[in-house]
Amino acid sequence: MSTLDATLEMVVHAISLACPSGTSRTYELRPIxxxxxxxxxxxxxxxxxxxxxxxxxxxxxxxxxxxxxxx
Structure with missing residues:
Protein backbone atom coordinates (compact mmCIF):
# COMPACT_ATOMS: atom_id res chain seq x y z
CA MET A 1 0.00 0.00 0.00
CA SER A 2 1.38 3.41 -0.90
CA THR A 3 0.58 6.96 0.08
CA LEU A 4 0.13 9.79 -2.41
CA ASP A 5 0.75 13.20 -0.91
CA ALA A 6 -0.37 15.44 -3.73
CA THR A 7 -3.32 17.54 -4.76
CA LEU A 8 -4.97 16.44 -7.99
CA GLU A 9 -7.33 18.78 -9.81
CA MET A 10 -10.41 16.86 -10.91
CA VAL A 11 -13.82 17.60 -12.37
CA VAL A 12 -17.09 15.97 -11.39
CA HIS A 13 -18.20 13.94 -14.40
CA ALA A 14 -21.39 12.47 -12.90
CA ILE A 15 -23.41 12.53 -9.67
CA SER A 16 -25.86 9.82 -8.60
CA LEU A 17 -27.75 8.90 -5.45
CA ALA A 18 -25.94 6.27 -3.39
CA CYS A 19 -29.04 5.33 -1.38
CA PRO A 20 -32.82 5.74 -1.78
CA SER A 21 -33.08 8.22 1.13
CA GLY A 22 -30.88 10.68 -0.76
CA THR A 23 -28.50 11.20 2.17
CA SER A 24 -25.45 10.00 0.22
CA ARG A 25 -24.30 10.76 -3.30
CA THR A 26 -21.68 9.13 -5.48
CA TYR A 27 -19.42 11.41 -7.51
CA GLU A 28 -17.48 10.21 -10.52
CA LEU A 29 -14.27 12.22 -10.74
CA ARG A 30 -12.05 12.60 -13.77
CA PRO A 31 -8.81 14.51 -14.36
CA ILE A 32 -9.20 17.97 -15.88
Missing part, protein backbone atom coordinates in the same frame (compact mmCIF):
# COMPACT_ATOMS: atom_id res chain seq x y z
CA UNK A 33 -6.77 16.93 -18.61
CA UNK A 34 -8.01 13.57 -19.93
CA UNK A 35 -4.51 12.72 -21.19
CA UNK A 36 -3.11 13.05 -17.64
CA UNK A 37 -3.37 9.61 -16.02
CA UNK A 38 -4.41 9.24 -12.39
CA UNK A 39 -2.00 7.58 -9.98
CA UNK A 40 -2.96 4.03 -9.13
CA UNK A 41 -4.90 3.42 -5.93
CA UNK A 42 -7.26 0.78 -4.61
CA UNK A 43 -10.94 0.91 -3.75
CA UNK A 44 -11.24 2.01 -0.13
CA UNK A 45 -8.36 4.48 -0.42
CA UNK A 46 -8.79 7.49 1.87
CA UNK A 47 -9.30 10.73 -0.03
CA UNK A 48 -9.54 14.36 1.10
CA UNK A 49 -11.95 16.21 -1.18
CA UNK A 50 -11.36 19.98 -1.18
CA UNK A 51 -14.86 21.35 -1.81
CA UNK A 52 -14.00 24.98 -1.21
CA UNK A 53 -11.24 27.19 0.17
CA UNK A 54 -11.87 26.08 3.76
CA UNK A 55 -14.01 22.93 3.39
CA UNK A 56 -12.43 19.48 3.17
CA UNK A 57 -14.54 16.30 3.17
CA UNK A 58 -12.74 13.11 4.06
CA UNK A 59 -14.04 9.99 2.36
CA UNK A 60 -12.96 6.69 0.81
CA UNK A 61 -13.15 5.63 -2.80
CA UNK A 62 -15.56 2.81 -3.61
CA UNK A 63 -13.90 2.17 -6.97
CA UNK A 64 -10.84 3.87 -8.42
CA UNK A 65 -12.79 6.82 -9.86
CA UNK A 66 -15.85 7.02 -7.61
CA UNK A 67 -16.34 8.49 -4.15
CA UNK A 68 -19.44 8.53 -1.95
CA UNK A 69 -20.13 11.53 0.29
CA UNK A 70 -22.83 11.75 2.97
CA UNK A 71 -24.83 14.97 2.59
Missing amino acids: DPTDPLPSFEAGAHIDVHVGPSLIRQTRSSTPLMITVET
Whole structure:
Protein backbone atom coordinates (compact mmCIF):
# COMPACT_ATOMS: atom_id res chain seq x y z
CA MET A 1 0.00 0.00 0.00
CA SER A 2 1.38 3.41 -0.90
CA THR A 3 0.58 6.96 0.08
CA LEU A 4 0.13 9.79 -2.41
CA ASP A 5 0.75 13.20 -0.91
CA ALA A 6 -0.37 15.44 -3.73
CA THR A 7 -3.32 17.54 -4.76
CA LEU A 8 -4.97 16.44 -7.99
CA GLU A 9 -7.33 18.78 -9.81
CA MET A 10 -10.41 16.86 -10.91
CA VAL A 11 -13.82 17.60 -12.37
CA VAL A 12 -17.09 15.97 -11.39
CA HIS A 13 -18.20 13.94 -14.40
CA ALA A 14 -21.39 12.47 -12.90
CA ILE A 15 -23.41 12.53 -9.67
CA SER A 16 -25.86 9.82 -8.60
CA LEU A 17 -27.75 8.90 -5.45
CA ALA A 18 -25.94 6.27 -3.39
CA CYS A 19 -29.04 5.33 -1.38
CA PRO A 20 -32.82 5.74 -1.78
CA SER A 21 -33.08 8.22 1.13
CA GLY A 22 -30.88 10.68 -0.76
CA THR A 23 -28.50 11.20 2.17
CA SER A 24 -25.45 10.00 0.22
CA ARG A 25 -24.30 10.76 -3.30
CA THR A 26 -21.68 9.13 -5.48
CA TYR A 27 -19.42 11.41 -7.51
CA GLU A 28 -17.48 10.21 -10.52
CA LEU A 29 -14.27 12.22 -10.74
CA ARG A 30 -12.05 12.60 -13.77
CA PRO A 31 -8.81 14.51 -14.36
CA ILE A 32 -9.20 17.97 -15.88
CA ASP A 33 -6.77 16.93 -18.61
CA PRO A 34 -8.01 13.57 -19.93
CA THR A 35 -4.51 12.72 -21.19
CA ASP A 36 -3.11 13.05 -17.64
CA PRO A 37 -3.37 9.61 -16.02
CA LEU A 38 -4.41 9.24 -12.39
CA PRO A 39 -2.00 7.58 -9.98
CA SER A 40 -2.96 4.03 -9.13
CA PHE A 41 -4.90 3.42 -5.93
CA GLU A 42 -7.26 0.78 -4.61
CA ALA A 43 -10.94 0.91 -3.75
CA GLY A 44 -11.24 2.01 -0.13
CA ALA A 45 -8.36 4.48 -0.42
CA HIS A 46 -8.79 7.49 1.87
CA ILE A 47 -9.30 10.73 -0.03
CA ASP A 48 -9.54 14.36 1.10
CA VAL A 49 -11.95 16.21 -1.18
CA HIS A 50 -11.36 19.98 -1.18
CA VAL A 51 -14.86 21.35 -1.81
CA GLY A 52 -14.00 24.98 -1.21
CA PRO A 53 -11.24 27.19 0.17
CA SER A 54 -11.87 26.08 3.76
CA LEU A 55 -14.01 22.93 3.39
CA ILE A 56 -12.43 19.48 3.17
CA ARG A 57 -14.54 16.30 3.17
CA GLN A 58 -12.74 13.11 4.06
CA THR A 59 -14.04 9.99 2.36
CA ARG A 60 -12.96 6.69 0.81
CA SER A 61 -13.15 5.63 -2.80
CA SER A 62 -15.56 2.81 -3.61
CA THR A 63 -13.90 2.17 -6.97
CA PRO A 64 -10.84 3.87 -8.42
CA LEU A 65 -12.79 6.82 -9.86
CA MET A 66 -15.85 7.02 -7.61
CA ILE A 67 -16.34 8.49 -4.15
CA THR A 68 -19.44 8.53 -1.95
CA VAL A 69 -20.13 11.53 0.29
CA GLU A 70 -22.83 11.75 2.97
CA THR A 71 -24.83 14.97 2.59
